[in-house]
Amino acid sequence: MAAPMELFCWAGGWGLPSVDPDCLAVLTYARFTGAPLKVHKVTNPWRSPAGCLPALKTKEEGVLSQMHQIITHLRKQKYNADYDLSARQGADTLAFVSLLEEKLLPVLIHTFWVDAKNYVEHTRKWYAEAIPFPLNFFLPNRMHKQHLERLQLIWGESCLEDEEELEKEMYREARECLTLLSQRLGDQKFFFGDSPASLDAFVFSHLAPLLKAKLPNGKLQQHLKSLQNLCDFCSSILSLYFPWDGGDAPSSAPKTSASEGTESEEEPYKRRNQILSVLVGLAAMIGYAFLSGIVSIQRGPPGAAGPRPIAMEEEEEEEE
Known part of the structure; x- marks a missing residue:
């Protein structure tokens, strides 16, 4: 039997199998299609063979590190959640995915990574x-810096002109997007009937973190919670496809073995990345010590023989 594909993704939290929308989309799509994945849920992106998350290690194409590339690869392996969709439904999928990325994704980035209160107290x-x-x-x-740069790419130069007005417009369009999704879903279980498709995975991965996170500033979250069918949609997917995979495993549940698709302690990149982590951590702490003045190099007068030791300086911060 061929070795299963290995998926590296962010670990779960907030009652979700993963806190990252891209990782959540891949996990959900894989559950919809029954794709055989060996899943490594990690909290250090350097434990991924790509150095970022999500990442899929495959026999055919090596390591894939983009969400859309991973889903495309699963389709090539005949794990296609959209196989039974009509041409019209396929076009609707492309339109709604584009709407999510244009109208909803920027607000999710802003909500979790830019809003000061949410970022400091939650994210x-x-x-x-x-x-x-x-x-x-x-x-x-x-x-945080990477998400800010991503948001600036989406917004363009206009983000520097009138940030407050742009934020209001952005949240207004996001609320309209949620309302449109609610109207499109209606009373259906999934967007195209009783069977899930890729659109359901994309919508779920965008809505579930917003719904489940305990945000101190939840402007868009409150609007989502007012749309009951979207809340039920997220809850249904969690209960059907992730019944005991909501971030915090039940205390009575036995530890799953590596063969069952969870993180393996013998993961081949573990030792390499542990060494890298220690080296980078030491470099960061030494750099911080020099920049902050905690550590300095004392230079002796000209002609002094021999090297001088590094002096440790202690400074008291004055309260203003």
């Missing part, structure tokens, strides 16, 4: 607690 707090030491000192900030 950064979760990642800082989940990511292992010493990476938790700088990886959340690095991710």
Whole structure:
């Protein structure tokens, strides 16, 4: 039997199998199609063979690190959730996926990574607690910067002109997008009837984090919670396809073995990435010590013989 494909994705939290929308989309699509994946849920992207998450290790195409590339590969392997869709339904899928990426994704990035209260009290707090030491000192900030850059690419130069007005417009369009999704879903179980398709995976991966996260500032979250059919849609997918995979495993559940698709302790990149983590962590702490003045190099007067030791300086911060 051929070795299963290996998927590396962010670990679960907030009652979800993964906290990252792209990872959640891939996981959900794989559950819909029954694709045989060996899933490694990690809290350190350097444990992925691509250095980022999600990443799919395949025999045919090596390592794939983009959500759309991973789903396309699963389709090539005959795990196609859209196989029974008509041409019209396929066109609707493309239109709604484009709508999600254009109208809803920017607001999700803003809600979790730009809104100061949400970022400090929720997003950064979760990642800082989940990511292992010493990476938790700088990886959340690095991710924050990457999301800001991604949002600027989506917004373009207009984000620098009138940020407050742009934010209002962005949230208004996101609310309209949610309302449109609610109207399209109606009383159906899934968007195209009783069987899930890729559109259901994409919508779920965008809505579930917004629905389940305990955000201190939940402007868009409140609108989502007012759309009962979308809330039921997310709850149904969680209960049907992730019954005991909601981030915090039940205490009575036995530890799953690697052959059953969970993270293996013998994961081939573990030792390499542990060494990298320690080296980068030490470099970051030493760099911080020099930049902050905790550590400095004392230079002796001209003609002094021999090297001088590094002096440790202690400074008291004054309260303003």
